[in-house]
Amino acid sequence: MTSPSIVWLRDDLRLADNPALRAAIDRDEPVVVLYVLDEESDGIRALGGAARWWLHHSLADLDTRLRDRGSTLVLRRGPAARVVRDVVADAAAGAVFWNRRYGGPERAVDAELKAGLRDAGVEVASFAASVLFEPWTVQTGAGGPYAVFTPFWKACQAMPAPRAPLPEPREIPGPAAAPASDELDGWGLLPTRPDWAEGLRETWEPGELAARRRLRDFLDDDLADYDRARDEPAAGVTSNLSPRLRWGELSPYTVWHETVRSEAAERHAGPAQRFLSELGWREFAWHTLFHFPDLATRNWRAQFDAFAWPRLKPTHLEAWQQGRTGVPLVDAGMRELWRTGFMHNRVRMVTASFLVKNLLIDWRRGEEWFWDTLVDADAAANPFNWQWVAGSGADAAPYFRVFNPVLQAEKFDRHGSYIAQWAPDSGELEPLVDLKASRQAALDAYEAVKRAR
Structure with missing residues (x-):
C-alpha cells in the first residue's frame, strides 16, 4: 500500500527550486500538491484585492504545469491546520512537506500542525526556500537581531553563499485518486462588481514561466543601467520581480544565482551588486518581521x-x-x-x-x-x-x-x-x-x- 506525500504550498507557487516538492518526489511515493486559502486562522491577515487577483492566476498557471507532469493541484479553503489534517486523512498520507514561513501567526500554525502530525505518526519536514538567510541565523555580536541594514547585510555577505537552486522536476507522480478539490473560480478571488482589474491584466502575466522570462529580460536588457537609472520611474530599468518573489514564482536563490552567473554581471559588477543589495533589503524586512511580528500594527520604535x-x-x-x-x-x-x-x-x-x-x-x-x-x-x-x-x-x-x-x-x-x-x-x-x-x-x-x- 502506498502512503502519498503531501506538499503544502504557501507563498512558493513554483516547481523549480522548491525543496518541499523535491523532498516529496524523492520519497518515491505519489505526490499530492495542496494549496490552502486560509483566512480564518488566528492572526492570519486576509489578502488584499490585487493580491487575490494575482493568486488566482498564479494558481491556475501552477495547476496547468502540474498536470503536464502527471499531477494536479488540490485546493481547499479554511483554517490551515484543520484542512491539512483533513487532506492527510483523505489521502492516507505518510508525509507532509512545506517550505518555512516567518510571520508570527504563520509560524504558530505551522508549529502546532507539525507537532500534531508527528504525534500521529506522519513524517513532517520543512525547508528554507523563501529567504536567502533565515532570520535566526543572522545575529549581532550580542546575539540579537539587527536594527540597521548595512551591518545586517555585511553579516549576511560574510556567511556561506546561498545554496544553488534545485532543478525543476520533469515528472511529479500523482495519486491514483486525488483528494477532493475546490474549484478555483468558486473562491471569488477575481473582482466582478465592478471588474477593476483591466489594468492588471494589461500589465501582468502571473506564473512561473513568465517570472523566469522577466528575470532573463531584466538581466539581459536592464541590469547594465540599473545603478544609474533605477530611481527614474520613466526609465523602465527596475526588475519588476517583487510580485514574483512575493508569490514565490521565483525563489530568491534563483534570482541570486542567475544574477551572479549572468554575463551582464560580469560586465557590470556595480549594478549587479546594487541589485543584489535590494534582495538584501527584502531579507532585512523578513528579519525584522520575524523578531517583531506586529510590524503592521505597532511602531517598531x-x-x-x-x-x-x-x-x-x-x-x-x-x-x-x-x-x-x-x-x-x-x-x-x-x-x-x-x-x-x-x-x-x-x-x-x-x-x-x-x-x-x-x-x-x-x-x-x-x-x-x-x-x-x-x-x-x-x-x-x-x-x-x-x-x-x-x-x-x-x-x-x-x-x-x-x-x-x-x-x-x-x-x-x-x-x-x-x-x-x-x-x-x-x-x-x-x-x-x-x-x-x-x-x-x-x-x-x-x-x-x-x-x-
Whole structure:
C-alpha cells in the first residue's frame, strides 16, 4: 500500500527550486500538491484585492504545469491546520512537506500542525526556500537581531553563499485518486462588481514561466543601467520581480544565482551588486518581521507611540488614494498603483512621505491601502517600508526627512514623462496642502517623539 506525500504550498507557487516538492518526489511515493486559502486562522491577515487577483492566476498557471507532469493541484479553503489534517486523512498520507514561513501567526500554525502530525505518526519536514538567510541565523555580536541594514547585510555577505537552486522536476507522480478539490473560480478571488482589474491584466502575466522570462529580460536588457537609472520611474530599468518573489514564482536563490552567473554581471559588477543589495533589503524586512511580528500594527520604535496623530480628514485620505492631491508626482504614483497594482519604488517613498509627513495621516492607513492595492504586498516588506518612511521602523529615515515631491520630480522625472503618463491633469488641481507649511507642521509634531527618546 502506498502512503502519498503531501506538499503544502504557501507563498512558493513554483516547481523549480522548491525543496518541499523535491523532498516529496524523492520519497518515491505519489505526490499530492495542496494549496490552502486560509483566512480564518488566528492572526492570519486576509489578502488584499490585487493580491487575490494575482493568486488566482498564479494558481491556475501552477495547476496547468502540474498536470503536464502527471499531477494536479488540490485546493481547499479554511483554517490551515484543520484542512491539512483533513487532506492527510483523505489521502492516507505518510508525509507532509512545506517550505518555512516567518510571520508570527504563520509560524504558530505551522508549529502546532507539525507537532500534531508527528504525534500521529506522519513524517513532517520543512525547508528554507523563501529567504536567502533565515532570520535566526543572522545575529549581532550580542546575539540579537539587527536594527540597521548595512551591518545586517555585511553579516549576511560574510556567511556561506546561498545554496544553488534545485532543478525543476520533469515528472511529479500523482495519486491514483486525488483528494477532493475546490474549484478555483468558486473562491471569488477575481473582482466582478465592478471588474477593476483591466489594468492588471494589461500589465501582468502571473506564473512561473513568465517570472523566469522577466528575470532573463531584466538581466539581459536592464541590469547594465540599473545603478544609474533605477530611481527614474520613466526609465523602465527596475526588475519588476517583487510580485514574483512575493508569490514565490521565483525563489530568491534563483534570482541570486542567475544574477551572479549572468554575463551582464560580469560586465557590470556595480549594478549587479546594487541589485543584489535590494534582495538584501527584502531579507532585512523578513528579519525584522520575524523578531517583531506586529510590524503592521505597532511602531517598531516604541517612542513613536508618543506621536499624536491629528484627527483624520477623510477627504485628504481619499484624495491621496485617488491620486487627486494636486501634487503631480504623488498623483501619478497613486494612479499608477490603482491601474496596475504596482508603483515604482522611488515614487512609493514619495507618496508615503506625503501621506505621513505632509497630510499627517497615520502610516497604518497608508500601509492598509498598499496592502489592498499592490500585487506585491507581503507581510514583511509592506509594513517595514511604511515604518521606514514614517521614521518609526528599523533603520528608518530620520523623522525630519520629508521627501519634497516637487524636488523629487525635478530630479528623477526631469522630462515629466512619468507624470505625463499617469497624471497629466494633476497640475490643474489645487494642492491639498502647502508643502512648506505642512512640512513644518510635521516637524513641530515630531518634537514630541524627539523628546521621548
